[in-house]
Amino acid sequence: xxxxxxxxxxxxxxxxxxxxxxxxxxxxxxxxxxxxxxxxxxxxxxxxxxxxxxxxxxxxxxxxxxxxxxxxxxxxxxxxxxxxxxxxxxxxxxxxxxxxxxxxxxxxxxxxxxxxxxxxxxxxxxxxxxxxxxxxxxxxxxxxxxxxxxxxxxxxxxxxxxxxxxxxxxxxxxxxxxxxxxxxxxxxxxxxxxxxxxxxxxxxxxxxxxxxxxxxxx
Numbered sequence: 001x002x003x004x005x006x007x008x009x010x011x012x013x014x015x016x017x018x019x020x021x022x023x024x025x026x027x028x029x030x031x032x033x034x035x036x037x038x039x040x041x042x043x044x045x046x047x048x049x050x051x052x053x054x055x056x057x058x059x060x061x062x063x064x065x066x067x068x069x070x071x072x073x074x075x076x077x078x079x080x081x082x083x084x085x086x087x088x089x090x091x092x093x094x095x096x097x098x099x100x101x102x103x104x105x106x107x108x109x110x111x112x113x114x115x116x117x118x119x120x121x122x123x124x125x126x127x128x129x130x131x132x133x134x135x136x137x138x139x140x141x142x143x144x145x146x147x148x149x150x151x152x153x154x155x156x157x158x159x160x161x162x163x164x165x166x167x168x169x170x171x172x173x174x175x176x177x178x179x180x181x182x183x184x185x186x187x188x189x190x191x192x193x194x195x196x197x198x199x200x201x202x203x204x205x206x207x208x209x210x211x212x213x214x215x216x217x218x
Contacts, residue, residue, distance in 0.1 A: 039196035043203045046166070050207055053162065057155045057214065068152035082156075086216040092135045093212045096167075099128035100205040103174075107198045110181075113188040119181040122194075125201065126174040129167055136164050156215060163207055170204050173197045 032040070061067050068082075082089070103125040109117030140157075147157040177197050180186060186194055 033192045035192040035196045036199070039199050043199060046203065050162075050210075053159055054210070054214065057159060060151050060155055064151070068150065082216050086212075088135075088139060089212055089216050092132055092139070093208060095128050095132050095135070096205050096208050099125045099132070100202055102128065103198050103201045107191075107194055110186050110191045110194055111188055115181060115184060115186065118186060118191075118194065119178060122174055122178045122181060126171060126178060129171045129174060129201075133164060133167055133171070136160065136167075159211055159215070163204070163211055166204050166207070170197070170201050173200060 102121050106118045106121030106125065109115075109121055145153045147153055174197060177194055180193070
């Protein structure tokens with residue numbers, strides 16, 4: 001049945017249908033929709049990418065009896081022992097884990113046709129993602145070693161830097177979802193983009209947990 005896009009239909013959650021896109025239905029033939037399938041394939045390629053980075057890290061680590069390899073500069077020695085001060089990174093980890101929960105809350109909200117709940121949850125997720133990026137930038141500024149300081153510095157910044165780039169990309173995706181959510185372009189019948197972005201954000205979260213465990217605990 002056609003939808004009169006000029007009408008403002010109440011959803012029961014304090015919001016209205018602003019866009020005809022919100023009335024579109026999922027693929028009735030079953031299976032995985034194209035946006036979600038595309039995101040799953042993209043995440044699979046990213047899993048292989050990060051697997052290569054982790055393999056390189058452990059390969060370099062296995063080459064040294066003492067890890068991290070300490071610089072000849074005594075002033076850098078105290079900064080390389082990340083195991084002695086994991087609490088700041090643990091705080092960043094908690095922020096990212098919470099953001100994963102709020103993102104899933106947004107998915108659950110739009111499945112119930114709660115557009116207000118979607119925009120609130122995605123907005124909080126976006127803010128937490130930005131806080132994580134700012135926290136990581138501050139961490140870089142205060143660590144006391146750089147990209148060229150020993151193999152440990154190189155591998156540390158390569159791993160965390162690429163992850164930070166992925167978080168930034170996820171923040172851009174969340175911004176688009178938030179904009180479209182505010183425009184009323186999602187509903188319980190049309191929210192594949194929300195599901196796809198949530199999968200990516202969960203992936204970014206899992207990768208950071210693996211990074212935190214590898215760099216600060218193992």
